[in-house]
Amino acid sequence: MGNKQTTFTDEQLEAFQDCTFFTRKEILRLHSRYRELAPHLVPLDYTNNPDIRVPLALIVTMPELKENPFRDRIVETFSEDGQGNLSFNDFVDMFSALCETSPRELKTIYAFKIYDFNRDNFICKDDLQQTLTLLTKGELTEDEVLLVCDKALEEADLDGDSKLSFSDFQNMISKAPDFLSNFHIRI
């Protein structure tokens, strides 16, 4: 990148490559995508790690996230302040965790956090209901929702506390045939 303005130093790129599943080119692309979201906010030059956050409302307009019913949760999960404001680090982090090559364990952890709406580290019935409502756009009746939530809990809850802890969730997800193929976003 000698001829044009440098976005990252080589060390930064190396570090990013060490820390994510992306290649150099992809990181640069991510940066340009990030910058697209808020051109006036995000500088081209990232060599001195400016502390800039892009708000949730802008992030979820990305076509990759636009149609996702869980977009807000995804962004919130990956934002360091929990409000959905993403710094570039968070942004890279998000797509790294969701990319194709990231391992199942990592994805499971983040999936758990995403589905944990009230952030109490358990997926409780409320979380399930919210998930279901988002998934079906509220087309199911109250009773059906309750039934499905109960059933899901019954299936996956191993320790009988009528909420899903991480290990319950992990156990359930580890056997799911299409978790990996579905839980990824190509950037």
Add this chain to the structure above:
Amino acid sequence: MPRKNDAAKMDEVGIEIDGEVSDSDDGVAQRRNNRRQAAGRGGAKGRGRGKKPASDEEEEDDEEEDEAPRGRRGANKKKPAKKRGDDDSEDEAPKRKRGGAANKKKGGKAQDSDEEDSDAPKGQKGRGGKGGKKGGKEEEETKGKKGDAKGKDKGKDKDDDKDKKKKKKKDDSSSDSSSNSDEEEESMSEGEMARLMEEVEEKKKLIANIRNKPWRMKRRLTHLKEAQAFVDKFEGALGKGKGRKWYAYKVMMTKKWIKFQRDFENFRTACIPWERKIKEVESHFGSSVASYFIFLRWMYGMNLVLFGFTFGLVVIPEVLMGLPYGSIPRKTVPREEQDTAQDYSVLMDFNGYCKYSVLFYGFYNNERTIGLLKFRLPLSYLMVGIGTFGYSLMLVIRTMAKNADVGGGDGEEGEFTFAWKMFTSWDYLIGNAETADNKYASITTSFKESIVDEQENQKDENIHLRRFLRVLANFLITCSLGGSGYLIYFVVKRSQEFATRDDLSWYEKNELEIIMSLLGLVCPPLFETIAELEDYHPRIGLKWQLGRIFALFLGNLYTFLFALFDEVNTKLEEEQAIKNASIYAMKEYYANYSRLVNDSEATPPPMNPADVIRGPCWETAVGIEFVKLTVSDIQVSYLTILIGDFARAVIVRFLNYCWCWDLEAGFPSYGEFDISGNVLGLVFNQGMIWMGAFYAPGLVGINVLRLLSSMYYQCWAVMATNVPHERVFKASKSNNFYMGLLLLVLFLSLLPVVYTIMTLPPSFDCGPFSGKSKMFDVVMETIDLDLPAFMGTLFSYAANPGLIIPAVLLMVLAIYYLNSVSEAYKNSNMELKKKMQMARDEEKNRRNNTDSTNQVMKDLEDLLPNRSLAPPPEPEKPPEPEPKPTKTKPGAAGKGVNLQKDVALASPNPNARGPVSRAPGPRGPGPGPGPGPGPGPGPGPGPGPGRGRGRGPPPR
């Protein structure tokens, strides 16, 4: 899948530890004062004991033992830690020792990962503020890494593992105690070295794995920097004397190597084409349609390599260095064909100039070496032919293995229906509103279906009728399969008849290809219609459908092949006659010449190559058949897309303005992308390529072009004309299913080619092997002529049956051995699964507070000792006070704490819930991986890692 299970367990275990670890981190500081004594003394001692199921351990012991690891950890610190009290850890540690001594290592990874969570509340900042904390944290990480590494070993040799660990720990603590006095002095003792080395290794591992950690990027970056700094600082210090230089050199080379690898990786990913295109399709149609395009891309990559081999080693050398066109008979169009040789129709049939071109087998000369480079073309031809198969086999199997590795667990259907639907049904790739709507709708329907299923569970229906219908359907399908097979056989026979005639219409000439393509076009929908009789669940139905289409294609292909072999045999007979005739004619020619010229000395001018009588060259004929088949397949599939999808879409789109019903929503509507049909088509096309490539080297090139164009064409077609599936089938696992099909096809296409190579004599006047009695004679020839004599004898020994038979026996034995090993693994796998199931059932039962529905469990329960006689379990600790959340997200707060109440999968935690009416029973035989193999998972006394953590939630 023992590994999967292990992994799962590992993580869970990790979770239960993590809280304590972070606590211990704090505890460390406090105890730093007495660590000098403790580390040396208690470390070794306590550790040794800690491994045992310390059922009788007292508080003090715990304390002491507790101290040890801390001391050790503390000792490793380079910076003074700030004091901070946190007494919780004291109770935790012993329990961890007891319950999870073995698991500690296993859980390393998760421990690490969850550490983050426990950290979160404390906040990155808070940590940073406490000067010395860093060191401790680092230590912990390395510890985690250690565990990680260990945990990756098979869980089976856990005991081994434990011992090793124990030893290492002792090592550690002893070296620590020595190092305490002179921290980081230049005189590095042996132990110090070892420790440092280990640490460096761990750091390296951390660097390699840091991307797998669920940390915030900032934290990752910091850690990375630290670890790198550490490695840089101490790596060079290792190794001594002469070894030092060598070590430094090695380190440098490793670094360079890593750098190179990364650059290469960057380059490689930059080379992967169509990433954007696939993404676009993916976001429109979801992952299942995209899986077809990814498969297509994979195929393209493979074919590109095959193309490279074939063209680089066979075609190009022949073109550059071989004799030019028209020099010898096999490279010349015969006189009687020359008039029509350039006609379009003839060329389209791959006759005329095409037939005598580099595209086909017959063109190649049998000269042993060609050109200045002495390129051994015949040998290279054979090697490329075999190498094609070798490479494809290797690639397919490797990909399959990789996929199998990734492709999740083998969850039984029905175990998690609702939970899976809830958490894994959304396709995160979808980025198109319409698709998203479809997806919403399909998810809703599937939920509704499940609800209905759940409610009535078993519909009572006429099972006899159903059975009858299914049998009928299968009968019909078998009939049509047989019919199509016969049809092809008939057509091939007829085409042989036609071959002797000249007055053929276009249809008659292309009958075979047309019939085969039509069958491929008509039969699948027919099957689909018949399959409706069966009324299977869609997913099962899809499998049947795929299997049937596969059978159809396969049957057709093989009928075609057998018919072809018939033809080849007749050609071989014919050839024998022609061979004699041509030798005779040659003799006549020379005799006539010498008679006419009357000068026996003069060499006669060579006969015009176009006039030489030549054999039928069956190889080229076979090659032409395959090329024609491939080309017609391409045409048909492209036309289908054009008519079936594009024309339909156009009509629906534009006639809709003036039509009496809604065309878009009503009858014709838009087409859907037929994933399975397309994939099967691709697979069979590849089969034809594999079969035909030996006889028509140009076929690979044609195929590459086809795949390339089809990538663009189909991408366009799918985006322009198709609508997303209404019922989205999951692409899951089918990836390997397709690969399996490909492997099968590869194997099946391998057979005929190898058969011809090994048994049929090559044509006498065309192709690189002409004049030999068998094609592989070319290898023998090379061995005899080009390799030193002893190699020849070596090979002749190797080809000796006396050697081959033992070798085969050995292989059989190896297969048998591996088979039994895998059997054993499967068994233990089943065992584990059963255990999990038991634990699960038991949990459910307990929750429902009814008596066990499982009779066996009940009996086992009865057999347990009276638990009320045993000492009560340890008192519960009040839950750790919630650390004040700093600026991190509230969700993470307390995760580390809360999570640890989760029970390791295999082992219930009786203390955590339920009235504590029963005592914990005898402490089981050590910290096993869960309940013992016996009646362990009885509701009371599971002596697993979950036991006795005092900080569970209050009983419910």
